[in-house]
Amino acid sequence: MHKVVINVIIDFDGILSVPNDAMPISGVYKQPVITKLKRREIVVMAGIDDMSSSGYSFDEVQSIAENIKSHTKIQPKIGIVCGSGLGDLANHVTNSDTICYSQIPKFPVSTVPGHDGKLVFGLLGGKPVVLMRGRIHYYEGHPMWRVAVPVRIMKALGITTVILTNAAGGLNPEYKTGDIMIIKDHIDLPGLTGECVLIGKNDERFGPRFPATVNTYDQSLQDLAKTIAEKLGYAKILRQGTYVMVGGPTFETVAESRLLRLFGADAVGMSTVPEAIVARHCGLRVFGISLITDMCPQDYNVSRATTHEEVLLVGERRAKDLQKLVTSLVEQMND
Numbered sequence: 001m002h003k004v005v006i007n008v009i010i011d012f013d014g015i016l017s018v019p020n021d022a023m024p025i026s027g028v029y030k031q032p033v034i035t036k037l038k039r040r041e042i043v044v045m046a047g048i049d050d051m052s053s054s055g056y057s058f059d060e061v062q063s064i065a066e067n068i069k070s071h072t073k074i075q076p077k078i079g080i081v082c083g084s085g086l087g088d089l090a091n092h093v094t095n096s097d098t099i100c101y102s103q104i105p106k107f108p109v110s111t112v113p114g115h116d117g118k119l120v121f122g123l124l125g126g127k128p129v130v131l132m133r134g135r136i137h138y139y140e141g142h143p144m145w146r147v148a149v150p151v152r153i154m155k156a157l158g159i160t161t162v163i164l165t166n167a168a169g170g171l172n173p174e175y176k177t178g179d180i181m182i183i184k185d186h187i188d189l190p191g192l193t194g195e196c197v198l199i200g201k202n203d204e205r206f207g208p209r210f211p212a213t214v215n216t217y218d219q220s221l222q223d224l225a226k227t228i229a230e231k232l233g234y235a236k237i238l239r240q241g242t243y244v245m246v247g248g249p250t251f252e253t254v255a256e257s258r259l260l261r262l263f264g265a266d267a268v269g270m271s272t273v274p275e276a277i278v279a280r281h282c283g284l285r286v287f288g289i290s291l292i293t294d295m296c297p298q299d300y301n302v303s304r305a306t307t308h309e310e311v312l313l314v315g316e317r318r319a320k321d322l323q324k325l326v327t328s329l330v331e332q333m334n335d
């Protein structure tokens with residue numbers, strides 16, 4: 001999304017033109033003339049995105065969902081988004097139907113290693129689910145709405161709960177690589193700086209213009225997950241904390257990690273928050289879980305570079321534990 005404030009030339013007759021090299025920079029213009037023109041025309045002339053664009057319309061989302069329904073008989077009640085290196089969860093789905101994102105008209109495609117780009121329908125813990133084996137990230141160049149539109153599509157498929165999983169860097173000094181963090185709250189850093197996923201026209205059929213985001217993460221699901229994790233013997237690696245989203249794709253500098261910690265975040269990643277917001281906006285119950293795949297450097301003396309390969313490796317190592325936790329959660333949650 002670009003702020004469309006452009007330099008225009010207005011001649012004596014009030015005729016407006018946009019220079020060929022028009023850039024999205026601030027300019028001074030005569031308000032009375034500008035208001036005669038539709039903003040969309042100016043935007044089109046300047047060749048930049050329409051700032052009112054908020055993505056696929058309600059009808060488009062329904063028709064994408066209808067197309068998907070024609071590929072499977074499973075009617076999912078729970079949607080699961082698999083984070084980096086966590087796609088193996090899909091291997092535990094029985095009676096499965098798999099559809100590649102690229103087969104579905106208008107479905108965004110993921111380009112990140114560790115994100116296969118497949119929708120897997122089937123039974124997990126005896127319940128009908130749909131898993132997104134691979135998610136869409138903002139840093140891939142997608143506008144924010146597109147990052148989260150799969151959540152709207154899953155809602156149109158009939159889900160009532162979404163489970164968001166991710167790989168994240170640990171900021172809380174008490175955390176360790178391999179820990180599992182139940183998300184209790186988030187900080188939408190892109191949102192706070194003007195890139196909230198809900199910016200643009202609002203269609204009330206999706207949800208309200210000004211949605212509340214307190215209690216985004218369902219308390220009873222957090223409690224249930226905690227109980228299950230303790231029974232599974234994960235007490236020592238179990239955390240509950242705040243996830244902060246950054247745009248990425250750079251991993252944090254020491255100074256950035258310190259700043260995010262000062263904000264009160266326990267873990268940092270480049271996803272999840274837009275999906276959680278869109279899910280709450282359309283009335284879904286949300287549960288989020290982070291696998292701490294690396295510790296963010298907060299000391300220049302011990303700073304070492306995080307890599308995506310390392311993130312995927314830790315994901316692989318903890319895959320079984322997360323799979324057990326998520327499967328039991330799905331099995332035991334009420335619909």
Ligand SMILES: O=P(O)(O)O[C@H]1O[C@H](CO)[C@@H](O)[C@H]1O
Pocket residue numbers: 082083084085112135137165166167168248269270271272307308311
């Ligand atoms: O959030 P998920 O998709 O798990 O991926 C995390 O892992 C990648 C970095 O290694 C980033 O995309 C970060 O957000």
